[in-house]
Amino acid sequence: MSSAQSDPGVRVVASGPNPAGYRGFSLGEFRFWRDDYFVYVDWPTGSHVASADAFLKALQRDVAWEFFYGIVNFDGVIGTVNHYGTVDLFAGRYNDAWRKAELDHVQNFPTPLIRATFAQMLDDWTNAGFDPFASPDETGSAFGPKHGANTAAVTRRRVTAARMVGLGGDEPLRSDATGHRVNRQFADVAQDEPLVQPQPGFGDRVHAFNLFAYLSRSDVTWNPSVVSVCKDSLYCPTTEEYILPIIHGNDRVEWFVQLSDTIYWEVEDRDSGAVRSRVTMHPGDVAAMPADIRHQGYAPKRAMLLVWENADSALPGLISSGQLPTNPIDF
Numbered sequence: 001m002s003s004a005q006s007d008p009g010v011r012v013v014a015s016g017p018n019p020a021g022y023r024g025f026s027l028g029e030f031r032f033w034r035d036d037y038f039v040y041v042d043w044p045t046g047s048h049v050a051s052a053d054a055f056l057k058a059l060q061r062d063v064a065w066e067f068f069y070g071i072v073n074f075d076g077v078i079g080t081v082n083h084y085g086t087v088d089l090f091a092g093r094y095n096d097a098w099r100k101a102e103l104d105h106v107q108n109f110p111t112p113l114i115r116a117t118f119a120q121m122l123d124d125w126t127n128a129g130f131d132p133f134a135s136p137d138e139t140g141s142a143f144g145p146k147h148g149a150n151t152a153a154v155t156r157r158r159v160t161a162a163r164m165v166g167l168g169g170d171e172p173l174r175s176d177a178t179g180h181r182v183n184r185q186f187a188d189v190a191q192d193e194p195l196v197q198p199q200p201g202f203g204d205r206v207h208a209f210n211l212f213a214y215l216s217r218s219d220v221t222w223n224p225s226v227v228s229v230c231k232d233s234l235y236c237p238t239t240e241e242y243i244l245p246i247i248h249g250n251d252r253v254e255w256f257v258q259l260s261d262t263i264y265w266e267v268e269d270r271d272s273g274a275v276r277s278r279v280t281m282h283p284g285d286v287a288a289m290p291a292d293i294r295h296q297g298y299a300p301k302r303a304m305l306l307v308w309e310n311a312d313s314a315l316p317g318l319i320s321s322g323q324l325p326t327n328p329i330d331f
């Protein structure tokens with residue numbers, strides 16, 4: 001076992017390379033290792049096998065999103081729950097069959113420890129040519145014995161505007177010059193920008209930009225990034241293609257506005273995984289995902305989706321204690 005970490009006080013527990021070239025990692029009572037095709041996880045009461053590409057795509061998002069809101073299910077067995085300061089790592093906890101068989105397991109970790117462990121695992125297990133954020137048609141293979149790395153891709157910074165992208169001192173707009181070319185499936189998206197003519201003295205307060213053009217230049221999929229902020233109201237648009245690599249379990253309501261193309265959502269009960277509904281969203285459709293579900297999206301062609309998040313940190317407690325409903329609106 002060895003340890004190496006930039007976070008002071010955090011000690012990642014990892015082994016040397018196995019015959020396939022990959023290091024193994026331990027986090028509390030969980031152990032993780034991989035070979036050419038698969039990732040293996042075990043814990044005191046059970047074990048799990050997952051395809052390496054699916055696991056890395058989920059791991060990439062959990063790391064980049066700082067464990068996101070609520071639950072990030074890597075699949076029907078493994079995942080994390082964000083307690084905003086600590087994180088639960090679980091196996092089988094949100095799976096009815098695993099729970100009834102009493103094989104499920106949960107362990108809570110300080111966020112810096114699980115973040116550092118996952119970040120090192122992601123970097124060590126991602127081979128040259130594979131980008132876990134890219135669509136399958138736009139990246140190489142995750143498989144085979146370890147060959148090279150793709151550190152630039154797996155440490156890509158997530159866009160989080162303080163006010164709005166394009167404002168002075170905030171996240172920049174995208175262009176050919178910033179290395180963001182128009183995606184092959186958005187070649188028909190107009191690239192003109194609105195004319196903004198603020199009165200003198202208001203140049204830093206009046207702003208607009210072409211969101212469609214901005215999204216047409218996204219080089220990643222299923223990665224909500226913050227483009228505008230008004231107090232706790234965050235606009236987190238994203239471009240989607242193929243399958244959302246995680247099953248997101250909500251701890252608050254999320255609104256979806258379909259901006260282009262089509263996404264199919266599989267919606268399940270957050271805690272048991274029981275099927276609740278299937279939602280097909282076409283351009284202009286709006287949906288509110290309740291606070292007690294989990295969902296996974298399928299996009300047959302690159303699609304633009306506006307995810308509207310409420311970052312109010314009181315919401316999970318108000319909803320779980322019943323003071324707020326799990327749905328935002330009654331018809």
Ligand SMILES: [Fe+2]
Binds near residue numbers: 248249250254295
């Ligand atoms: Fe979600």
